[in-house]
Amino acid sequence: MKKPIIPFEEIGEERLHTMIDLFYDKVAVNPHLAPIFPDDLTETRRKQKQFQTQYLGGPNLYTEEHGHPMMRARHMPFPITPTRAQAWLECMAEAMDEVGLDGPLRDTYYKRLVLTANHMINATEEDA
Numbered sequence: 001m002k003k004p005i006i007p008f009e010e011i012g013e014e015r016l017h018t019m020i021d022l023f024y025d026k027v028a029v030n031p032h033l034a035p036i037f038p039d040d041l042t043e044t045r046r047k048q049k050q051f052q053t054q055y056l057g058g059p060n061l062y063t064e065e066h067g068h069p070m071m072r073a074r075h076m077p078f079p080i081t082p083t084r085a086q087a088w089l090e091c092m093a094e095a096m097d098e099v100g101l102d103g104p105l106r107d108t109y110y111k112r113l114v115l116t117a118n119h120m121i122n123a124t125e126e127d128a
């Protein structure tokens with residue numbers, strides 16, 4: 001039988017962590033996103049590294065420490081508008097570029113993130 005391809009292994013832990021750090025460097029200065037994030041992103045970075053590891057088929061680090069992800073519910077305290085979802089995805093696309101993530105692996109990963117980000121929208125532009 002063919003060995004299954006695990007995106008987490010294809011990307012590699014070090015590159016994934018670098019990508020997430022670059023992503024939050026952008027979030028911190030993004031005019032749409034910065035207002036809803038804490039000033040100190042240390043813990044957010046740590047949790048996102050755990051989450052993306054399991055999202056990409058690696059060990060279930062997020063669930064082991066924090067329980068079921070319930071991502072939409074965990075985002076409810078923050079007004080997530082279509083503009084913010086778009087900004088989030090743009091920060092991620094830039095971070096992917098900067099770590100040289102390309103090809104089918106990037107396409108599949110990014111498409112999943114688009115679906116998850118859209119699912120997270122919980123506010124209209126007027127609510128925000």
Ligand code: HEM
Nearest residue numbers: 036037038044047048051074078080084085088116117120
């Ligand atoms: C946490 C915003 C999409 C995964 C957060 C937090 C904010 C936020 C404000 C709280 C940060 C903190 O207090 O530490 C957004 C916005 C998004 C978005 C504006 C745009 C659609 C996503 C997506 C994913 C994701 C697509 C996963 C693929 C997470 C994780 C956490 C988090 C894992 C940490 C949850 C926890 O506290 O345990 N997000 N997010 N987010 N977000 Fe998002």
